[in-house]
Amino acid sequence: xxxxxxSPSSLSASVGDRVTITCRASQSININLxxxxxxPGKAPRVLIYAASNLESGVPSRFSGTGSGTDFTLTIxxxxxxxxxxxxxxxxxxxxxFGPGTKVDIK
Amino acid sequence: xxxxxxxxGGLVQPGGSLSLSCAASGFTFGSHWMSWVRQAPxxxxxxxxxxxxxxxxxxxxxxxxxxxxxxxxxxKNSLFLQMNSLRAEDTAVYYCARGQYDSGSYGFGxxxxxxLVIVSP
Numbered sequence: 001x002x003x004x005x006x007s008p009s010s011l012s013a014s015v016g017d018r019v020t021i022t023c024r025a026s027q028s029i030n031i032n033l034x035x036x037x038x039x040p041g042k043a044p045r046v047l048i049y050a051a052s053n054l055e056s057g058v059p060s061r062f063s064g065t066g067s068g069t070d071f072t073l074t075i076x077x078x079x080x081x082x083x084x085x086x087x088x089x090x091x092x093x094x095x096x097f098g099p100g101t102k103v104d105i106k
Numbered sequence: 107x108x109x110x111x112x113x114x115g116g117l118v119q120p121g122g123s124l125s126l127s128c129a130a131s132g133f134t135f136g137s138h139w140m141s142w143v144r145q146a147p148x149x150x151x152x153x154x155x156x157x158x159x160x161x162x163x164x165x166x167x168x169x170x171x172x173x174x175x176x177x178x179x180x181x182k183n184s185l186f187l188q189m190n191s192l193r194a195e196d197t198a199v200y201y202c203a204r205g206q207y208d209s210g211s212y213g214f215g216x217x218x219x220x221x222l223v224i225v226s227p
Contacts, residue, residue: 036214
């Protein structure tokens with residue numbers, strides 16, 4: 001089974017900050033990696049497909065990079081509505097989510 | 107607008123059964139793989155099962171194999187999850203999700219609001 005890890009598990013940031021979240025797979029998953037945002041009490045929302053392709057309607061301050069085992073999600077200038085938990089998810093072998101990274105207000 | 111509406115959650119005793127439903131609208135239901143994804147209270151996301159467009163292929167996470175059955179009725183735009191031999195560790199919000207293949211990666215493009223399943227004496 002492919003395991004996913006994320007770092008950090010949580011971070012505190014201010015509006016306007018640049019935020020980077022890392023996701024690592026236990027084996028190469030090519031670019032079969034998606035990112036989701038989840039706010040408390042709500043369903044997740046897909047942000048990025050295939051490591052770097054922004055889902056329609058997602059603000060351009062979100063970006064993703066990586067391939068193989070190492071991936072990053074970057075928010076270029078954090079906005080108030082971006083405080084949430086972010087999950088990566090692989091689809092190379094089955095489906096596995098990372099444990100999540102909670103972004104809260106400093 | 108894509109809509110997925112789950113129902114059927116509730117409180118059930120260990121060893122009991124529960125059946126979840128998901129009503130889909132706003133897209134061609136029979137053209138998409140569909141999944142169930144769950145989230146235990148305060149925990150992360152876990153994919154549970156998925157089903158091919160025509161229902162001919164079904165896949166499950168190891169922890170529910172032999173206990174859960176996913177099915178669909180394309181004529182009624184509905185997805186189902188039959189859960190038997192329930193355990194405390196099955197307690198979670200269960201989400202219905204539409205599969206989407208984009209740019210070479212398979213993800214979950216739309217989600218319902220979730221239905222809570224509590225397994226407790």
